[in-house]
Amino acid sequence: MLAVLLLPGALRAFLPALIGRSALAMSGLALLFAVLHSTDSYAQAGFATGVFGLANVIAAPWRARAVDRFGQRIALNLLATTQAAGYVVLALLTDAEKVANVWFLVLSAVVGLTAPPLGAAMRTIWASLTTADGQRTRAFSIDAVCEELLFVAGPVVITAIIVATSPGTGLWVVAAAVALGTVAMTSSASSGALRGTRERVARGDRPLHQPGLVRVLVVLLGVGGILGVVEIAAPAVAAQRDAVAFSGWLLAAFAGGSALGGLVYGQVRFTSGLGPRLFALCVAMGLGAVLVSQLRTLGLLAAGLAVVGLFVAPTLITGYLIADTIVPETSRTEGSTWINTSVNLGVSLASAGAGVVIDTSGAWSALLLGGVLALALAPAVPFAHLRRAESGPPRGAPCTR
Template sequence: MSAPLSRPSYAAVLRVPRARSTFAAALVGRLAYGVVSLSLLLATVRATGSYAVAGTVMALFGASTVLLLPLRASLVDRYGPRRALAPMAVLYAALLSVLAAVTWRPGTPAVVLGAVTALTGACAPPLGPTMRMVWGELVHDRRLLQRAYSLDGVAEELLYVSGPVFVGVLIRFASPSAGLLLSAALIAAGTCAFVASPVVGGLRGSSGRRQQGKSPARQRGLLQPVLVAAGAGLTLSAVDLLVTAFAERHGYGGDTVAWMLAALSAGSAVGGLLNGAIDWRTPARVRLPWQAAGLGLTVCAAGLAPGPWTLTAALACAGAFVAPALTTAYLIADETAAPGARTRAGAWINTAVNAGSSCGAVTAGLLLSHASLGVCFAAAGGAALVSAAGAVVGARGTAVAAVEAEPVPEAALEAESGRSGA
């Protein structure tokens, strides 16, 4: 499972033995997460007739999915992908089917919906973090791994954009609950194909092995990418709400909002591909604060946009820093993690992005009622700038911790004790 020796490129990533089939299977399963959110929202509204209940159900689903993600990822590290992911996928698909059944017709009590939804989210298999761990096993060249992570990040972004499109087509012919069944089928089929790959099936967990990775140096090393990921999530979720408010205040419709946010996603995809194609000489820990700062500054500048076209251009520029920052964060997490904790380390980045996203939406909503749009955009960009500053401090602390944790050479110890070879 070693990387090819050719010049690092996206084509070289896909030429790695078993990479295309394994990656394709993971993407099929991960498409389920692009489909499930809108399907669950629409199905709950249809079943209860209440947006308040739907909002609560979505909050429960998001909380159980995100907050328990590191725990589920640790099960993958401990028992291996095949033994851990397959049972999770079966449970998750079964519970999604139950959700589809109870939302197919109106009348299901909100308490039942909330309980089933929370339990469903708790079983969601961590396919994204596991696939990134598998990339680390497939690709041993760090330059090629950067391209693999960039490709993975851009593909994931496209899945979350295309998922709602599939739901929109589906509900023209069926109940929104059918989207939950589609999500169940995708997660079951994708996960089964993923764990059936010889690459994934050959990976063993860390059960019975000595656990590493809890040293202070490793913990500090993970703090930097987690901080930037949380800042990026907060900034991006705030921007989503601020763009909607901008369109309403300037008399534009939802189609304009869609194009603006599409520009953000397109900029992220282009930025991710360019970032992966560059043969960086600067270490990842040095690049990460600059990428976070670029996101923060461009979002602050977006608040000065006088109209929708200038705002769209500003958002495209801001998006160009999103995928590079997250890709770099995943690279650092992979470098920091002990061999038996790589899936969990990547999961912490996911958790940080989603936790920041939840906080950003709430904060932006509160700010909008007390401040101008320009101030709100500046506050949203400021979150990324603060994370960039924290990343600089974190990088310095990690370097100091690494030096302190570095073992003293045996020859030096012998010289101090008078037992050097003479």
């Protein structure tokens, strides 16, 4: 599996991409603590992080479309520079006095709108370096595993930085990570070779016009729903047990299980198609969430979340492989981004809904509803469309843009 890292140009792009992507793993807590420090209001902090997440979801397809059209160096560097500047201004406001709350919401929207799609861009690079067989699956798997590890370490690292220094410093660190990581990634030869189409992609080649993709996105909303519920319910359970410090470890167990699942997924030689694979993974994840909702101790909850997490990365990898299979090469970044957009939309909606459910019925009910939602959406998998796409002409030619 690690052999894909030795492909010419792979590590030169992949390592700085991870640095840039670490910003997203740290940004949620950094923004939350910064706004909380300035306003002394959980409501305002929650609004700010909600605005950030919603803006990120709304703008994601258009950012990816810009990368496909204008190339990675132009589009990604512009986005990263703008987002880093937004974080810097937020850091300055965090340490200022008597700042109107609306400015935190405005800047949260700015950093959300301008988040560079480094994950999708890196998967486009992987697609240009690998063949459309087990090699690409292994590349997507190692990519997903490393991303999950970022989300294990990111919250722990940024929390330690903020505790040792200040919330403003945390935002400076996020700004540096996204700016330096993006510039270093796009300066690589493999990223520079993806110069974009320089023209509008035909309407029929857009990802959402490909048969079956919309139904895949509907299925992935349920996956995002579980992620969103866990992000809110796990800290709520820890707080109810007077163990707030354990919140990070609950989320780390969830992300760690996902990383392990992605590692195993990349080693398995599947005989089943992508459709049955996606359905089985979503059902397993939904059932796992339902079972976890019955666990009442922190230790068992951590173990249960790790088990549910086992299916997260494999589900996302399967989604990326589906997009790579049915979306034209001219829209690869956008296709991969739609997979993330669907999951992130599910996260945002579930996070908002989970808070209401937790206040009225408790964290366990939120986990139960998240699992039920994933199970209800799993049958939307477009088995026939995916079967036809997989049996069609191979789409494994490297990108030449």
